[in-house]
Amino acid sequence: MKATIKDVAKLAGVSFKTVSRVINNEGTVGQELQERVWKAVKQLNYRPNLSARGLRGAASSIGFIYDNPNSNYVIDMQRGILDECRAQGYELVIHPCDATNRTIIQEVLEMIDRSRVGGLVLTPPISENPDILAAIAERNVKFVRVLSGAKAPDDLSPCVYIDDRNAAYAITEHLIGLGHKDIAFLGGDEEHQSSGERLAGYKAALEDHKIKYSAKRVIPGSYSFESGVERTRQLLNTKGSNPTAIFACNDEIAAGTLFAARIAGVDVPAELSIAGFEDSPFSRQAWPNLTTAAQPTSTIAQRAASLLIKSLRNGKKVESEGFYPELIIRESSTKARH
Amino acid sequence: MKATIKDVAKLAGVSFKTVSRVINNEGTVGQELQERVWKAVKQLNYRPNLSARGLRGAASSIGFIYDNPNSNYVIDMQRGILDECRAQGYELVIHPCDATNRTIIQEVLEMIDRSRVGGLVLTPPISENPDILAAIAERNVKFVRVLSGAKAPDDLSPCVYIDDRNAAYAITEHLIGLGHKDIAFLGGDEEHQSSGERLAGYKAALEDHKIKYSAKRVIPGSYSFESGVERTRQLLNTKGSNPTAIFACNDEIAAGTLFAARIAGVDVPAELSIAGFEDSPFSRQAWPNLTTAAQPTSTIAQRAASLLIKSLRNGKKVESEGFYPELIIRESSTKARH
Numbered sequence: 001m002k003a004t005i006k007d008v009a010k011l012a013g014v015s016f017k018t019v020s021r022v023i024n025n026e027g028t029v030g031q032e033l034q035e036r037v038w039k040a041v042k043q044l045n046y047r048p049n050l051s052a053r054g055l056r057g058a059a060s061s062i063g064f065i066y067d068n069p070n071s072n073y074v075i076d077m078q079r080g081i082l083d084e085c086r087a088q089g090y091e092l093v094i095h096p097c098d099a100t101n102r103t104i105i106q107e108v109l110e111m112i113d114r115s116r117v118g119g120l121v122l123t124p125p126i127s128e129n130p131d132i133l134a135a136i137a138e139r140n141v142k143f144v145r146v147l148s149g150a151k152a153p154d155d156l157s158p159c160v161y162i163d164d165r166n167a168a169y170a171i172t173e174h175l176i177g178l179g180h181k182d183i184a185f186l187g188g189d190e191e192h193q194s195s196g197e198r199l200a201g202y203k204a205a206l207e208d209h210k211i212k213y214s215a216k217r218v219i220p221g222s223y224s225f226e227s228g229v230e231r232t233r234q235l236l237n238t239k240g241s242n243p244t245a246i247f248a249c250n251d252e253i254a255a256g257t258l259f260a261a262r263i264a265g266v267d268v269p270a271e272l273s274i275a276g277f278e279d280s281p282f283s284r285q286a287w288p289n290l291t292t293a294a295q296p297t298s299t300i301a302q303r304a305a306s307l308l309i310k311s312l313r314n315g316k317k318v319e320s321e322g323f324y325p326e327l328i329i330r331e332s333s334t335k336a337r338h
Numbered sequence: 339m340k341a342t343i344k345d346v347a348k349l350a351g352v353s354f355k356t357v358s359r360v361i362n363n364e365g366t367v368g369q370e371l372q373e374r375v376w377k378a379v380k381q382l383n384y385r386p387n388l389s390a391r392g393l394r395g396a397a398s399s400i401g402f403i404y405d406n407p408n409s410n411y412v413i414d415m416q417r418g419i420l421d422e423c424r425a426q427g428y429e430l431v432i433h434p435c436d437a438t439n440r441t442i443i444q445e446v447l448e449m450i451d452r453s454r455v456g457g458l459v460l461t462p463p464i465s466e467n468p469d470i471l472a473a474i475a476e477r478n479v480k481f482v483r484v485l486s487g488a489k490a491p492d493d494l495s496p497c498v499y500i501d502d503r504n505a506a507y508a509i510t511e512h513l514i515g516l517g518h519k520d521i522a523f524l525g526g527d528e529e530h531q532s533s534g535e536r537l538a539g540y541k542a543a544l545e546d547h548k549i550k551y552s553a554k555r556v557i558p559g560s561y562s563f564e565s566g567v568e569r570t571r572q573l574l575n576t577k578g579s580n581p582t583a584i585f586a587c588n589d590e591i592a593a594g595t596l597f598a599a600r601i602a603g604v605d606v607p608a609e610l611s612i613a614g615f616e617d618s619p620f621s622r623q624a625w626p627n628l629t630t631a632a633q634p635t636s637t638i639a640q641r642a643a644s645l646l647i648k649s650l651r652n653g654k655k656v657e658s659e660g661f662y663p664e665l666i667i668r669e670s671s672t673k674a675r676h
Contacts (some may be wrong), residue, residue, distance in 0.1 A: 023441065038440055047444060047473070060452040061431065071619070075409040082434060091453040093399065093431050096420060102376055103361065106385060115429040116454070135385070225623060255623055262625050281409070282620065285563060286591055287600050309484040 003044035012040035059118025062308055063092035065108060066123045067099040070223055070252055072280040073297055077146075080301025081121055088309050093117050099125045099191065105135045112141055119143055119308045121301070125191040127159070144308040146300060148194035152320035158307045159320045160300050164194045164277075167293040167325035168201025171247055171275050174327060176209045179336035180245040180273060183211075186231050186257065188223040188249040195223075198249050198277065206233045216242060221253070228256020234288035236264045244273065251283045254290050258332070273333040277325070286335070288331030295325040341382035350378040397456025399429035400646055402447060404461045405437040408561055408590055410618040411635055415484075418639025419459055426647050431455050437463045437529065437578050440632040443473045450479055457481055457646045458641070463529040465497070482646040484638060486532040489615070490658035496645045497658045498638050502532045502615075505540025505663035509613050512629070512665060514547045517674035518583040518611060521549075524595065526561040526587040533561075536587050536615065542670055566594020574602045582611065582674045589614035589621045592628050596670070611671040624651060625670035633663040650655070 009016040014033060021029050029037075040046070052166040064081055068074055072217040078094065085092050097107055112120075119142035126132055128146035133156060145159040150166070152159050175183050185202050188195035199218065206213050213283035219235070222229040222265055228248055236242055254276030261268050268274055269288060276283055276292040283290035300323050311318045352371060359367050360375040367375075378384070382650040402419055406412055416432065428472050431453040435445055450458075457480035464470055465483035471494060474481055483497040488504070490497050512522050523540050526533035537556065544551050558574070559565040566586055574580055586592035592614030599606050606612055607626060613620055614630040621628035638661050649656045 023444070047447065071409065075413050079434065082432070089452075091431050091433065091449060093429050093453075094416065094420070106361070109385065111429060115431075163639075212393040225619070259623060259625065281563070282623070285597060285620070287597065287625075318366065 003046040005046070006045055007042045008040045008046050011044060011320065013035045050277075059116060059312070060089070061093055061115065061117050062305065062312075063093040063095060063115055063117035063120045063207055064123075065095045065097060065111065065120055065126055067097050067124060067126055068223075070250065072251075072278070072282070076297035077121075077123060079337075080298035080303075081305040083298070084302045084305035084309065088306075090118075090228070090309060097126070098131075099129060100321050104129075104174060105132055108132055109135060109139060112136070112139060117141070118240060118312045121304045121308055122146065124148060124193060125189075126192050128191075133157075142308060142311050144304045144311070146304050148192070148197045151322065158311060158318040160304045160307070160323065161320065162194070162295065162300065162323045162325065164197035164325065165201040165204070165296075167327065168277070169205045170197035170201075170327040171277070171291070171293055172183040172205035173209070174332060175245045175247065175275060176205065176211065177275060178245075178273065178333060181211055181336070182217070182243045182245040183245045184217045184219065184235055186246060186248045186253050187218065187220045188253070190220065192223070195249055207219060219240060223250050223252055225256040225259070228253035229260045230256070232257040232260035233264070236260065236266060240269065242266070242272070245275070245333065246272065247275050249277055251278040251280040251290060251292055254292070254332075257281050257288065269332050269334040271337070273336070275333055279328055283330070286332075291330045291333040292328050293325040294328050296323065299323075310333075341384040343384070343611060345382055346375065346378045346384050349382060350374045350522040354394055363403070368558060387574065397650070398641065399431055399453065399455050401431040401433060401453055401455035401458045402461075403433045403449065403458055403464055404433060405435050406461060406561075408588065410620070411671040412588075414635035415459075415461060415639040418636035418641075419643040421636070422640045422643035422647065426644075427466050427666055428456075428647060435464070437467060437470075442467075443599055446470060447473060447477060450474070450477060456650045459642045459646055460484065462531060464529075465481040466529075466531050468637070471495075480646060480649050480668075481644045482649070484642050486530070486535045489660065496649060498642045498645070498661065499658065500633065500638065500661045500663065501534035502511065502530070502663065503539040503542070505615070505633075506536035506585075507543045509629070509631055510540045511583065512546070512667060513583045513611060513613060513671060514543065514549065515673060516583075516611065519549055519674070520555070520581045520585040521585055522555045522557065522573055522581040524566060524584060524586045524591050525556065525558045527590070528558065530561070540585060544604075550651065561588050561590055563590050563594040563597070566591035567598045568594070570595040570598035574598065575606060575615035579609070580604070583608065583671070584612050586588040586612065586614050587632070588625070589616040589628060590632055592626065592630070592670075593620050596624060598630070607670050607672040609675065613671055613675070617666055620664075621650070621668070624670075629668045629671040632666050633636075639663075 005016045009019045095111045123146045127147045148164045150160045150163050219231045276290045279292050279294035283292045307318050344353045347357045435450045457533045461484045486502045487499045488501050557569045614628045617630050617632035621630045645656050
C-alpha cells in the first residue's frame, strides 16, 4: 500500500503540517526535525503527489524560440528562463529554428500546438520579425520579446530591450581614450538589430571624438569564430596598413580575431588591441582576457520569463524593462603605439 | 475568410498536391514552380494546419533531464536531441536539476506531469541513479540513458554507453609515447562514473607501460575551469617537482590548467604538456590547441533520442548502442624534456 503524508508524520513523530513544510523546503523547520522527516520519507518510500497542486488544465509550461548559433548566448538565456520557471513552477520547451526558412510561421504555430505552451520568450531575430509576431498574436498566445534598442518599439507585447548602441559607444570611446585612431569594426549578422545598433554606437563615438569614419574599416560578416578569423586574416594581410585596434561585434568574433592575430604573429595587445561584446566565458578565460561589454544575458532572460509568466497569470498589461550593458576593461586593450 | 490550400493552388496555377509538396519541403518540385507557390502562399496569407496531422492525444514531446555544469556538453546534447526531434516531429522539454537534492525524485515526477512528455533522455549522474530510474519506471514513462561504460549495465531500458576508459587509456599512452613519465591526473566529480572510468584508463596505461602509479599525482576535484585552475596552481607551486604532463578529465579542467600554467610562467607545451577530454570548442580555439578525446556528444544525444522515439512508437525492445571516443592530437602535447 502506498504511504501517505500521515504515515510519514506518524513514523517521524511530527505533525503532517511539519512534513509538508520540510518537503516543500519552507525552511522553517529545525535541522534535527528535518532529518527525522527525511528518514521517514525514505523508509516508507513516500512520494508526495505534487502534480495535484491544481495545475491540471492550465498551461504549465512556456516556450523559448530562438535562432542563434552562439552557444554561450543560448545557454545563458536558457539558464535565466529556467531559473524563473523553477521559481514559478513552470516547465520549459526549447525550439531552435532558422528564421529565414519560408515555413517558419507554420513551424512556430505547430510548435505551439504540439507543446501546449502558455506563452513564448522570443529573442532576435525572431523577436524582430513582424510576420512571426503577428501569427503568434493571432493564435492568442502571449509572448515577451528580447530585443536590441533604447526603448520598447511598440505596445504589441512587453519586451526586454538592450541598449547595445550606448555600450558600443563606450567600448569605442575606451579604445579612442587609449590613443587608437584606426579602429576596425567587425559586424554581426545583418538580420540582428544588435549588429546595426553596435555599428551606430561605434560611428557616433568616432564622430564625437573627431575621428574620420572609414567605410573600409567596417567589415560585415556573421557572429561566429570562423567569421572573426577570416576577416582578421584579411585585415592583417594588407601590408603596412594594419588597424591598431579591432572592435569585434561579439566575443565569438573577438576569439577569432585573437586566434588569427596569433597565427599572423601579431602581439595582442602590444601591437593590436581587441575588444568584444558579451562577457562570454571565453572572454574571461582567454589569454589575454578580452575587454568587452557585459550583457547580463541570464538576468535579461529571467526578467523576460518573469514578465511572460506575470502576463499569463493576471492578464493585465505588463511593463517593459531595459538593460544597459557595462564596459569591462581587461588585458586585450592597451595604449596605442605611436 | 481564411485561405485554403485550393485557393493557393488556383492562384499559383498548380495542383493542390504540388502546393502540399512545396510546403512539406519534399524537394520534388522545380525551382520556378516553388517560387510561384510561395508567392501565392504569401499573397493569400495562407497557413497550413500542420497540427491536424494526427498528433493530438498522443504525446508529442520528450524531455531531457540533466545535472551538468558544463555548458558545452549541455548545448551539444540539446543539439543532438533537437535534431532528432525535428526529424521526427517532436518538441523538447529541458529540465536541469541538482541530482543531490533530496526532493529530486518528486521533482522528476512533477516535471513529467507538468510537461506531459512521452519519454525522457537522461545523462549522468541522473542516468546512473537507481532510485530515480525506479521512480520513472514506476510511472510507466519510457527513458533512454546515456552513461559511461564499455557495455549496457542491464536490461532496464535502452542506453547509449560511452567507453571513457579506453579513450583515457589512449590519451595516457599518447603522453607516455612522448616520453612523459610524470603525468598528473585531474579528476572530475565523483558522482559521475566517467571520472572513475577515465581514472581507470589512466592507471591501466601507466601499468602496461611499467610506469609507477603515484596516488599524489591523482588530484580529485570537479569538472570545472575553476577546479582546473586551483589544482594546477597547487601542482605548480610544489618546487622542483612539477609533472611534465597533465591529463585533465575534461576540457574545462584543461582550460583551467592552461590558464594557471600561463599565470605561473610555465611554457605549454615546452615545459608542460596538457591533454583534456571532450573536444570542446575551447579545445579547438585555445592557443595552443588542446590534445583531447573527441566525444561526439551531439551524435550520442541524437542516437539516444532516436532510441527513445523508437521505443515510444513501437513499444518493442530497442537495442542499446556504444560509442568510442577518439584521440585527437593537437599542439598542447609534445615530447618531454629530459
